[in-house]
Amino acid sequence: MNWRQRLGAFIGGFDAGQQHRRLRGFQATRAHVNALIAASGPDITARARWLVRNNGYAANAVESWAANTVGDGIKPISKLADAARKEELQRLWLAWTDEADAEGLTDFYGLQRRAAREVFLAGEVFVRIRPRRVEDGLTVPLQLQMLPSEMLPLHETGVARNGNAIRQGIEFDRIGRRVAYHFFRRHPGDSTDPVMSGEIVRVPASEVIHVIDPVEGGQLRGVSKLAPAIVKLFLLDQYDDAELDRKKVAAMYAMFVTSPAPENPLAPLDDEEMPAGVEISPGQIVRLDPGEDVTVGQPADSGATYEPFQYRTLLQISAALGIPYPYLANDMVKGNFSNSRLALIEFRRRVSAWQHSVMVYQLCRPVYARWLDLAVLSGALALPGYEAERPRMLAADWLPTKWDWVDPLKDANAEIAQIEAGLKSRTQAIAERGYDAEQVDREIAAERERERALGLDFRRPGSPAQGVQALPAEGDGAEPNNETDDAEDRPRPDEDQA
Template sequence: MKLPAFAQKLLGRSGKVPVLRSFEGAGAGRRWSGFADMPSAIASMLASGGTLARRGRGLVANNGHAASGAEAWTSALVGTGLKVQARRPGVAQTFEGWTDEADADGLTDFYGLQATMARSMVVSGEAFALILPNGQIRQIDPEQVDRNLTQATAAGGRIVQGVEFDPAGRKIAFHIRRDQPGMPLAISYEIVRVPADRCIHMFRPIFPGQVRGLSWFAPVLLRMADFDRAIDAQLQRQLVASLLTGFVVAPNGDAGGFFGEQNGPVLQAGLEPGTMQVIPPGHDVRFSEAAPIGAEAIDFLKVTRDEVAAGLGVPSHVLSGDLSQANYSSLRAGLVEWRRRVEAIQHSVIVFQFCRPIWRNWLLQRALAGSPDMAGYFNNPADFEAAKWITPRFDWVDPLKDAEAEIAAIGAGLMSRRQAVAARGYDIEQLDAEIATDNARAQGLGLEFTTNRPRTIERESA
């Protein structure tokens, strides 16, 4: 049976019906050749997590934009620190006094640990810390949790890259090397099994069943490496262009009045600023032409930098520090979306995985020690553990408008003074005591300031 002409034209020379898909992204062909897909996210994570972490650390250590991105995320996520606001009066003040002793290594305080843990999470994809028997915290290198240890357990569970799960899939322990890899002198390669409730594992979960964290630089590692090489190439191009060279064309092959070092038939000579040189008639002087950087190269590098910033999840001006094209509206619009991401990670990752376990352990330690303010803890632990973690307040582009909006929110009952004060990194009881002391001192000295001081409202007796 002979097909109609339009059918023959549709089939083409091959005579086969072309295979088409409704979704172009699921199609096959020349444009998809060489493109790697991801059949299993867990398998890809297990295979690539260590490599991504190593390359992320190397890039941050050697690339200015990568270092800026890591510091930008750390500063935004932690700032001056996430502070607890406990339901039980006085407990938060006692915890604040303990924060200076939180670090077992004595390098920083509890809020500094938040920052170093957040930075490790951004660069390496995850952060680990041990809760010691005395309640102090010791941060450890993610590589101490053995990535090579993957096996079944005798109890019917499994160990996946150093993380142990029971048969129900609950995380129950971590297998940690006693000494940090890379330490000098003799080190122990012994692996210690640490119960999960004594270990903090902080990472951003991005797919179900995730065991270890992935570096936040994973989407842009290759692009940043190429960008770094492109910048180096342009710098070398400028260095070469700065090597201005002159050539004396001598018809008779003489030196033309120049003196220098003879290298075969070529005389290598130089001139210093202010030199006047007279050459014989018939000689010609020519100079090399420096190759300038084209505007298209500069524009392309800016586009690449913006792509890197988008992949890392930070505004472009935060990554580069370039505010030449920014204005109030563009800055505010860019910061609003970024700060939504920051707040989501603060509460769902840092508070949930780091702050709350340490808070609960601190309360338990005080209760076991018999502290008077912890009486009744074992009867109702949830009442003592109930707390809200206040994240650092973000400064907007216009601080005056931000302050006015905050005052209006307090006046309208949309937020409390305690929330506003805690967001600024202060304790409201201490702040109010300082204000009262300052006012009493100013009044005793007969000082009057132009700013309005809070008035003390005296209640009328019934």
């Protein structure tokens, strides 16, 4: 016992710091998280990927995380005051999103989803910014290349030729700023591409986006979100396989025939004396030779403990992953509406925090800034005074996909009540649903104009401007009727249904 332990035992106070019998086997490491990742990071990532490929719960968890954090995409709405220039910018951005992926497999919002999956799986992902030539024919000469965590070697640690420190593949200058990343040119585990295997290339930090959700101060590389649940997921998978095999053996209905010992046990049996299997059919009476007995194999049953054991284990895995139990197990039976809604509210608070502090801050904003710079420089977008007012012109709201509720009518009514009471604006309500208020208003105005021209009105009774009249056809000589139709005389869908 060292002097700290003796002093702790003498002073007392915190049980968690004592060395008594209950905690004698609890030897926690004092190594920094960077040292732990360097030692165990590759194994944790490999096991997490194996589980997602082979375990249904792990695969469901990562897909649920990606669907809730990104969904259809976290989309920007520019804050430019000039409505015409804003609309032009939004159109150009929408056209470029289809060209964003350097591999050509998805759009920019698909890259967001892949990034969310990778951060859940490996704790991090790298996005390399690839400027293109104007003659490449892109809307804006820019594409993005996604690189998995394994592409940046954890063992790459030392001193660069320029005197900078390299730690776990990341190069730092003398004041601790990231200046470069030392990537493998090819994935070290891809045996189908052996060309230049093991070769490392230095990429400036200005061309790399490192998406990571660090859990400790000073952390350089990411840790899989599956790490706290890997052991339980693997052991539960083995237990389920063993239980399935036990049920299969029990369903085979194995029978064993016990015969009396022969007079000479060493004498070989004739062919006709060899024991044959007993085949039975429903209602059959089987006669055995004198002295023979039949027993049926009965493997031990897990009884009523299987379901509660699995449920409790999955609850622990759910807590470790931060995924609600219904999302992890696809089991919607065990929770009522109120409990499920409370769990969703807590989950969505965590998701919202992750969306804005990780996905938007680390990935979306840097990509948008580089895209707008190249759009102006290439002449694809005209923004006078961009260099002088760049921060203002870069301002944008990033809107995630709206949440869906089980009972949307109640939520809509509650939102209407908040707007009417002045507790929130229509702009805020529309933004929370993932849309641009100005664009929605333009679409509503266009629809109202079309309804007025055709003499239609699809609004509920009591809504503003119920009276709508048809415009006369061109050239018929008729003058428009300025009288408003009586809303009570017009047939309504509600009355027809009643």
